[in-house]
Amino acid sequence: MGRPKTIETSELLAIARNVFRRHGHTVTTRDVAKAAGVSQAVLYQRFKTKDALFYAALTQHAPSLSALSEIDPALEPRIWLARFAARAKDHFRSIMPSLLSVAAHPKYGQEMMGNIHRHNRAGEVAAMVGLRVQSWQQAGQIQPTDPRAFAFAFIHALHSMAMVEVLSGDTGSATRPAELESFIDIFWHGLKPTPAKPARRKK
Secondary structure, three states, X not given: OOOOOOOXXXXXXXXXXXXXXXXXXXXXXXXXXXXXXXXXXXXXXXXXXXXXXXXXXXXXXXXXXXXXXXXXXXXXXXXXHHHHHXXXXXXXXHHHHHHHHHHOOOOOOHHHHHHHHHHXXXXXXXXXXXXXXXXXXXXXXXXXXXXXXXXXXXXXXXXHHHXXXXXXXXXXXXXXXXXXXXXXXXXXXXOOOOOOOOOOOOO
């Protein structure tokens, strides 16, 4: 016997999200209804089309950024960056299946791209980094830099790392800050050549 018609929309979307993530946009509303234990009529009462259900399931569930905002701002800059990087990569890795499913939809376009970016929350994540870098700069803890440019480069690199991991089937345990030491080194030290030591004068 199917579930009662009073199934919460949030629960229905969570089930649909899992189905679409596993099988893509080609699954039918019958498949989703079966997984949710309801009739197709229940789906169409809340979503006019399968596409509407697909987009809602994969883009309306905005992931929380609490794990990022809870990092102690009093930490040394480099330590803060390492912890933030680990959690940000895991954030992107958790939502990447939804983003890839939406991007593969044949009707993917400008409107859907906007929904993806809102769901991704990359802009908000980058803003967190930019504000932190700006505060360090004002406090004289780091050398002068462009906080916005640093933040976007930093976040885009983490986003790409997450995507590669998901595409390669690596959805392992939470990332440890120590795993990103080399990554942090590149952003922390940059690619500046080490100043040459002055040659010693012969006596």
